[in-house]
Amino acid sequence: MEIAFHGKRALVTGASQGIGREIVKQLVKCGAKVVAVSRNKNLLESLKAEVPSVEIIVVDLSNWAETEKALKNVGPVDLLVNNAGLAILEPIGQIPQESVDRIFDINVKAVINVTQIVAKGLIARKAPGAIVNISSQASKVGLQDHAAYCASKGAVDAFTRVAALELGPHNIRVNTVNPTVILTDMGKLGWSDAAKAGPMLEKIPLKRFGEVHEVVDAILYLLSDKASLVNGVSLLTDGGYVAVSSKMNISFVGKQALVTGAASGIGKEITQRLVQCNAKVIAVDINPELLNSLKREIPTVTPLALDLSKWENVNNLNLLELGHVDLLVNCAGVCFEEKITEITERNVDRQFDVNTKLIINLTRKVASDLISRNVPGSIVNISSQASMAGIVLQSVYCATKGAVDAFTRAAALELGPYGIRVNSVNPTIIMTEMGRRAWSDPVKSAPMLAKIPLGRFGKVEEVADAVIYLLSDRASLINGACLPVDGGFLAN
Known part of the structure; x- marks a missing residue:
């Protein structure tokens, strides 16, 4: 299934590392022009050195006003991937307000804010578009010490369904990808301990964690015309975890x-x-x-x-x-x-x-x-x-x-x-x-x-x-x- 985005312009948040960085690289390979957004200037500049055609924007997406200011003159965007995310692991009873605010500012409010900015531009241009929000299996099942994170991803899924309903008449599709643990550099570091990884792997019928390219492939599909009738969907890329656990x-x-x-x-x-x-x-x-x-x-x-x-x-x-x-x-x-x-x-x-x-x-x-x-x-x-x-x-x-x-x-x-x-x-x-x-x-x-x-x-x-x-x-x-x-x- 060949996917091409020639003549399209994409915006990717959380683009400086991990899944976001790979999304940027694959979008460029598929012919898209890409705007890479992150708060980490050094990593964005290293991405720019690796992929010179990429435009970079440094902004802290948890700041609503600064995000609006930074993206005000971003230009026409046809494809949006809301990838920026944050997880803070704390048990119920020990979750401070600061953690909840930080998680929701990045995982939920930034998704809403950037989606609005891009959607307004698409509607004004009367152009079709596709938006993919990176959610998680945590939106579907409870995970120990992930209460605030699970809640934030549940909010992302719910917002996605409403956005699909409201923006669909404008020919703008909105979907989520909901991965399991993915072996980014951070994922490898966090899940290399067999004692920790064992119980999670036991819950995944395929008995392995995900690779970055597997999530990226799902995102590219949802952004493409190959998914032209897919709207308001949460696409699980979890090896069957939710089918068992929930x-x-x-x-x-x-x-x-x-x-x-x-x-x-x-x-x-x-x-x-x-x-x-x-x-x-x-x-x-x-x-x-x-x-x-x-x-x-x-x-x-x-x-x-x-x-x-x-x-x-x-x-x-x-x-x-x-x-x-x-x-x-x-x-x-x-x-x-x-x-x-x-x-x-x-x-x-x-x-x-x-x-x-x-x-x-x-x-x-x-x-x-x-x-x-x-x-x-x-x-x-x-x-x-x-x-x-x-x-x-x-x-x-x-x-x-x-x-x-x-x-x-x-x-x-x-x-x-x-x-x-x-x-x-x-x-x-x-x-x-x-x-x-x-x-x-x-x-x-x-x-x-x-x-x-x-x-x-x-x-x-x-x-x-x-x-x-x-x-x-x-x-x-x-x-x-x-x-x-x-x-x-x-x-x-």
Whole structure:
């Protein structure tokens, strides 16, 4: 797809380095005359030395009046890229007014101001034009310590849509490009630490950060006539980050979750999803080797190797030391298949200790802390279709899960007045590694599959999606529910 801007004049802000500098160079290669705007005189002059045809304007775009003065006689502009931007990372509760003002002056007000200046000129000349505002994936999902920055980019997206609406009748298109982390020199410096980069890369399906040219290519497309019917669009250049991280637009920024049975299977998937949704996670499991493996995969988790089926181990948990828990997923579980005539006391005790008593005790512990802090919370217990339907050789397991559902309803009744919601998810057979081993034999699986209207077993991500939903504010009026994730098994 060949793009040319011969006879066009472009203005690029934040043009002296990084993405902006590359935009300037590529626009010139495509035949455009370019006005490069930045507050850094030295870097602009080095750009001028590299690309002699470029016109440079030195101005601090955060100063509205000075910007108007500097661009008053800029001449005809056909293409505008509002690239200048600023990020200051601070947690909510520690954000000073100066940071908010500085971020919004550059990221929002400068975009509005420069867009107005260029749009007025285009309308006066009755000339078509294209404007691209550089936004961010941060406009679509919450990012830890980015509250003011996220708000500013959300404002950019909203302004872009309105500008597209108002300027469209004048044949002026306005769009945004919303990148993930981009490996500029500054990006490489900021994200070279594997411990920091790992959790972010885990959220990107393509498993890599973006290159400068990939953002520039998207901008050139939107500026060109190849995008002649594209207007008011936010074009994500994020490797799929938002598609994963904002499922149902759920974010747990500022929340900490505790997940039991977290090192494998459903628990591991839930842990990964919680991290993708910006929660801090305490991952509890009885298997230290699997926990170490989980920690290597997701460096941000706090691993805790502990057998919580022992009542005293729950009592000894120091939630102040671990960090307070806002979200609890009771996922640990065991199942022993035995004929009713051959049930042993040992297996009864073990299944009730893990499947039921652990849930009761840990819910008590976390709920007490939530109530003492006077904060809302959400608890999801992993139950089973076995709580509502008899399954051969699983009589004790069925009993433990029936107890879980009954406890869930009682806990929802008692804890609801404190703003603590308690629900259960009741899956069918799920294709974890253990599930695949147990149900790979068609002779065994066929009768069970025949009872499931959808004709298949479940995937771990399907259970995790239900859990994440119930934990989130999207389920704010759901309390005491037992949600079957069973393909219709219980309806049959």
